[in-house]
Amino acid sequence: MTTPISAGPSALLARLGLSREQLGMATVAKLAPLLALIILVIIGAIVSPTFLSFGNIRSMLLTSAILMIFAVGQTFVIATGGIDLSVASIAQLSGVSLGIVVAGGLSPELGMLGALVIGTAAGALNGLIVSKLKITDFIVTLGTFSAYSGLTLLLSDAKPQIVNSSFLIAISTRGFGLVSFLLLIAIVVAVVAHFVMFRTPFGTHVLAVGGNKKAADALGISFVRVKVGVYAISGLLAAVAGILLVARLGAAEPTAGSAYQLTSIAAAVLGGVSLFGGKGSIIGPLIGALVLTGVVNLLTITGVPVYYQPIAVGAVVVLAAYLRRYER
Amino acid sequence: MTHTTPNRILEVSDLRVRFGSVVALDGATMYANTGEITAIIGDNGAGKSSLTKAILGVYPTSEGEILFKGEKAVMDTPHAAKSHGIEAVFQDLALFDDLTLWQNMFINRELTGGFGPFSFLKRAEMIKQSDDLVRRLTVNVPDARRTVRSMSGGQRQAVAIARAVAWGSELVIMDEPTAALGIRERTEVEDTIMSLRDEGRSFMLISHSFDQVMRVADAVWVMRHGRAVAHRRVSETTGEELVALVTGAINE
Numbered sequence: 001m002t003t004p005i006s007a008g009p010s011a012l013l014a015r016l017g018l019s020r021e022q023l024g025m026a027t028v029a030k031l032a033p034l035l036a037l038i039i040l041v042i043i044g045a046i047v048s049p050t051f052l053s054f055g056n057i058r059s060m061l062l063t064s065a066i067l068m069i070f071a072v073g074q075t076f077v078i079a080t081g082g083i084d085l086s087v088a089s090i091a092q093l094s095g096v097s098l099g100i101v102v103a104g105g106l107s108p109e110l111g112m113l114g115a116l117v118i119g120t121a122a123g124a125l126n127g128l129i130v131s132k133l134k135i136t137d138f139i140v141t142l143g144t145f146s147a148y149s150g151l152t153l154l155l156s157d158a159k160p161q162i163v164n165s166s167f168l169i170a171i172s173t174r175g176f177g178l179v180s181f182l183l184l185i186a187i188v189v190a191v192v193a194h195f196v197m198f199r200t201p202f203g204t205h206v207l208a209v210g211g212n213k214k215a216a217d218a219l220g221i222s223f224v225r226v227k228v229g230v231y232a233i234s235g236l237l238a239a240v241a242g243i244l245l246v247a248r249l250g251a252a253e254p255t256a257g258s259a260y261q262l263t264s265i266a267a268a269v270l271g272g273v274s275l276f277g278g279k280g281s282i283i284g285p286l287i288g289a290l291v292l293t294g295v296v297n298l299l300t301i302t303g304v305p306v307y308y309q310p311i312a313v314g315a316v317v318v319l320a321a322y323l324r325r326y327e328r
Numbered sequence: 329m330t331h332t333t334p335n336r337i338l339e340v341s342d343l344r345v346r347f348g349s350v351v352a353l354d355g356a357t358m359y360a361n362t363g364e365i366t367a368i369i370g371d372n373g374a375g376k377s378s379l380t381k382a383i384l385g386v387y388p389t390s391e392g393e394i395l396f397k398g399e400k401a402v403m404d405t406p407h408a409a410k411s412h413g414i415e416a417v418f419q420d421l422a423l424f425d426d427l428t429l430w431q432n433m434f435i436n437r438e439l440t441g442g443f444g445p446f447s448f449l450k451r452a453e454m455i456k457q458s459d460d461l462v463r464r465l466t467v468n469v470p471d472a473r474r475t476v477r478s479m480s481g482g483q484r485q486a487v488a489i490a491r492a493v494a495w496g497s498e499l500v501i502m503d504e505p506t507a508a509l510g511i512r513e514r515t516e517v518e519d520t521i522m523s524l525r526d527e528g529r530s531f532m533l534i535s536h537s538f539d540q541v542m543r544v545a546d547a548v549w550v551m552r553h554g555r556a557v558a559h560r561r562v563s564e565t566t567g568e569e570l571v572a573l574v575t576g577a578i579n580e
Contacts, residue, residue, distance in 0.1 A: 195448070200440075200447065201447070201449065204431055204449070205436065207426065207427060208431075208435055208436075211425060211426050211427065212424050212425070214422070215422035218406065218416075219406075219435055220406050220410065220436050274426075278427075
């Protein structure tokens, strides 16, 4: 016997989370990140002969990998209705800790482990402050953004520390064809994140807390556990990104990657994660990261002055947010 | 009420709830029978919601006793009430709009499988069980994989009731379950509750509608100023008498 629910186009729509009535503008909104990517590719191909060259595609994928990792972490926080303004600071703090361990004569591997622990702890502290002291996410992470960067400058004496590691050099330079090691790491992160978000009770609770906190409380979902969990994930992934930034630069640079603070949020929003919480995907922010990287890349290779880049990125994000209004 | 009657699923005596100087429950004493629909009526602020929230472990009680199936029960957390098989349909339904029907049904009680420290959701099983359950309760069912946002008011209500009935094996407490519904959907919900009662399930029903109480309930408690001031079998009262009891025109 075939169950009626698993057959026909309505089942397909259900899988996409759509009803028949929601087709039309809603579909456009839902597919906005993908459409933006396609439009970008078409424009890029017309405007620049090098845009779709092997070398440039590889370079874009490589550049977007670190943003993807930040954006995935950010997505967990935003899905609970929060926002993590401290991701770049946590990445810098983690990177600098790696540098300090290496400068102390210990192995880079130990330093990386330490960086991951510190990043996760810094994130978990965000979550604890948000949930235990009941302070708005925005304010808490604005505060820790400042505090963690200060701590980073203090620990590093505001100086970069060379990190010589054959492992880090390898992951920042090697790969398989189009797929650099950095991209591979981002893909692994995304696959695990997707599993956690959509195939575990924790992921469901993340979306539940973001969607309806009052109901989540009434149904016994622990707000503290969810908030600490998502911020710890964001902190862990910021630390991964921080290590990869060290790998790319060959040094632990206390102010490297500050722009990720905002571009990680932009990629998530562009990828369809609602800033109100309760809904989101992992693939969306990945595409969002690709679009943002692609826009900047296209402007660069066509010789547009560098100051136009943030303006273009801002315009893309606002446009994407506008399209999302039609989603519901 | 010193002795317990075996068919009483719930007895509360002298229950008090205070928020600072505000007294929400001022020594409420009442009971509900197994296999019946027990209605709670009263004016706004009479203590209906406070009574149910105290029973559900949402509000801490400062004094009083709750007997569940004749035994003393401490309902100090929502979890305690759930572990006794007591569930609630809240006025706002407590649904998650962007989660699917099956996710709403199994929220915080997900079926998982796994290996070692990893556990993952048994989606297919949860989808099937949700589908069966909701389908049993009402004919007008959406696909279990649809998000709640895309459903009508009646369908949403059906999901919330199905969730409570599925997990509330002993007692389901409903706070104005039909207030936001049209007549046809209200009738559907009432029919569902009554047919479950006929199967032996127990309900407590907070309602503003005297007509609904007369149509659906077996017994009714009238609350005023944080106390249960009157008790009637529905078969032995009238809507007019209930109105008089609620307004205080009749005092007991």
